[in-house]
Amino acid sequence: MSDALQKGRGVIKTLNPDLETILSERYDGIVPDMAETLIEWAYGRQYAREGVDLKTRQLCTVAALTALGGGTAPQLKINIEHAMAAGASEVEIAEVIWQMALYAGMPAAINGLNAAQEVFAA
Amino acid sequence: MSDALQKGRGVIKTLNPDLETILSERYDGIVPDMAETLIEWAYGRQYAREGVDLKTRQLCTVAALTALGGGTAPQLKINIEHAMAAGASEVEIAEVIWQMALYAGMPAAINGLNAAQEVFAA
């Protein structure tokens, strides 16, 4: 097990403890090692880095996935949950989503708010 | 003058005092009121909002403009400067840019780092 994989598993414990199992059951059948690769790369090599706290990282992710548009709604919802697990409030999440109207347009921001409402209601 | 325009001019004083003048000289000739509209909407109606501090808002913008890709490099550079004016360090900026490799791919993240290096060197 690489150091990065180990670190990634540590980060996931805070944000979403079942993530690796869920990914593994869903995707390793058609892409061997997909779950392990994602945990190593996304959480071990990125979120585990120093310099920016986890909550700010997750708010940036929520902003970016909103800006990238409606096709990323499933991933946006998961990252809204991760942002809340990292300490972000509903207000903070809604605010950074709405701000994206400036950079990616109204449709992207509105689709982002719709995703947030679904997560907040659940 | 609307309340939002007044608030927007207040925010700009911190981030980039000459912005309205620069925009006005450059764009009002072909789009009357462009500068005023942008300050009102972007800074009066968005950045002036409560709930998230200005530095976090600017880091989210840097992340999103990186994710949106190389065509937004001029705006990314201006917002990196605004992020620094709002208190973000070079490390924080580079980190949220690099994180975007996860959500928008390596080319977007690398183009973002290139933009940051140009701003940091200036």
Place this chain on the structure above:
Amino acid sequence: MSDALQKGRGVIKTLNPDLETILSERYDGIVPDMAETLIEWAYGRQYAREGVDLKTRQLCTVAALTALGGGTAPQLKINIEHAMAAGASEVEIAEVIWQMALYAGMPAAINGLNAAQEVFAA
């Protein structure tokens, strides 16, 4: 109330009289003033401008939302309705959508036609 907000409410009377109420009920809870901001910015500061008639503006919006791709389908459908309220025919709408195959590819154009068919059938 700013001049722009007042103008925006005037434009909306033609295109979609209930829009501000719908937006307010849906979004003001998580983003205070969202509806007012959208009407001011989108309809007061943009659609209310001189120089291009409302029907042409709406056809340009339909074209652009088609080009931006499937994630904007909900907003595309609303703007197809607005285009019709501004005097555009079904033929005009279908034509500018199909033309987008040139600039954004076949999938975007076909997704746009699907959205148009849903609106025309309703």
Place this chain on the structure above:
Amino acid sequence: MSDALQKGRGVIKTLNPDLETILSERYDGIVPDMAETLIEWAYGRQYAREGVDLKTRQLCTVAALTALGGGTAPQLKINIEHAMAAGASEVEIAEVIWQMALYAGMPAAINGLNAAQEVFAA
């Protein structure tokens, strides 16, 4: 009938014999000649070209539609079927989709894998 249209009909016989009829019934009502135009342009002017075999062309299309993101899911699924009709295996398809995580980010790649799983299960 143009040469390109004739060639396009030849290519479609291998990949998806009913495609022109399906498109014609669905779209020619609102966009006259849409089906014929698509077959001529996409299959007669592009896929019928020499220099790259049909299977490689289809794998490139699967990669690109994955990278373009979730809004193109319907077209991605059809092109996964076309890739299989051109001789690509499930492994080859899943691999080029997953590779797109590098260039378009994790959400695009995961949405692509979801589309592939739906096609493989059908």
Place this chain on the structure above:
Amino acid sequence: MSDALQKGRGVIKTLNPDLETILSERYDGIVPDMAETLIEWAYGRQYAREGVDLKTRQLCTVAALTALGGGTAPQLKINIEHAMAAGASEVEIAEVIWQMALYAGMPAAINGLNAAQEVFAA
């Protein structure tokens, strides 16, 4: 010569008489028939269609290319020229570009205005 190619050459006579020659000299060496294919598809199969006048079609294209972002600047500039050849004024062009701030964000709109200024100044 297909009917569509013939029609496309007719449209180009109005918009940009040298276009096929320019494309042929630049691209037919690496993509045989590229110029002919583009004229047939873009101008014979799309712009030659009935239902929407050429000026409105070109304004829709200018809007869409603006919305698609800075990477399409070269094509945006050519289509701004085509829009003017089809009868659009500088005001009309600047207005539909600026309107895109609503749907694709400020950076896309500002990059579009920059492209327009370059064309207007030439």
Place this chain on the structure above:
Amino acid sequence: MSDALQKGRGVIKTLNPDLETILSERYDGIVPDMAETLIEWAYGRQYAREGVDLKTRQLCTVAALTALGGGTAPQLKINIEHAMAAGASEVEIAEVIWQMALYAGMPAAINGLNAAQEVFAA
């Protein structure tokens, strides 16, 4: 050193032996371990996978970067070079780029051909 990093360095030996050094000198100063992370993730965890040969993988990358648009031109050029190092001919590269006109529109395909011409001329 993780297994993936070791494998990634093996792949890079074929495609672009100086890549890790170039990245390290350019980016490790602002993003510690950037070069190592990229080699591990992109080449060790993706290109080193079985199931699809390196040349086909690179052609898929060229197609996808073309489809993603002009902002990725620097990365597209590097991957055109990698595709040639993996055995792809100029014809194959030009063909898959041009094919992208179908899925991402003419501007993306033309920008891709421009990038290819620059690489072929060098």
